Amino acid sequence: xxxxxxxxxxxxxxALAMTGCMATHTNDAASGAKVCVGKKFDADIxxxxxxxxxxxxxxxxxxxxxxxVSNFADDAFVSGNNSLQFVASPLTxxxxxxxxxxxxxxxxxxxxxxxxNIKVSDFFVYKSVKCDVTGYxxxxxxxx
Numbered sequence: 358x359x360x361x362x363x364x365x366x367x368x369x370x371x372a373l374a375m376t377g378c379m380a381t382h383t384n385d386a387a388s389g390a391k392v393c394v395g396k397k398f399d400a401d402i403x404x405x406x407x408x409x410x411x412x413x414x415x416x417x418x419x420x421x422x423x424x425x426v427s428n429f430a431d432d433a434f435v436s437g438n439n440s441l442q443f444v445a446s447p448l449t450x451x452x453x454x455x456x457x458x459x460x461x462x463x464x465x466x467x468x469x470x471x472x473x474n475i476k477v478s479d480f481f482v483y484k485s486v487k488c489d490v491t492g493y494x495x496x497x498x499x500x501x
Contacts, residue, residue: 399501404469405494411459417447417484426454428461448475451488465494 415425423445430453452473459468471492478485 401498401501402467402469402495403498405463405465405496407493408491409459409463409465409468409494410489410491411455411457411462412487412489413451413454413458414485414487415447415451415454417486419482420484423447423450426450426457428457429453430457430460447484447486448477448488451475451486452490455488455490459490459492460494463494464496466497467495468492469495 413426413429415423417423429450452475455473456468456471460466468490469492471490474489474491476487
């Protein structure tokens with residue numbers, strides 16, 4: 358009886374581990390494409406001379422439910438992403454939200470030399486992450 362119960366629990370655990378959900382954003386497909394082109398192309402980026410800033414606050418409950426940021430800059434902060442991670446880190450969401458807010462408020466396509474100031478309040482089941490970002494606005498004028 359114990360052996361059958363152990364086998365059933367193992368089968369259920371394996372089924373849960375092999376299934377899951379994945380969100381695909383529109384620019385995810387373009388970021389991983391490898392194309393061999395004979396000529397080299399560079400983006401013509403004009404950097405602003407005045408530093409700009411943005412802020413975002415994210416709330417997280419039980420490490421699963423995250424709210425507070427409705428718009429975010431996709432692929433703004435990609436280092437440290439783990440493909441085995443089921444739920445986006447509140448830290449990553451806060452950084453992406455702050456970057457989006459800084460870019461939209463200053464009509465920029467990207468932030469150059471971005472620096473993040475992060476304040477985390479962690480209460481075991483509830484976490485609040487406030488992120489302030491500063492950087493120089495970059496605008497893509499064309500491709501060379």
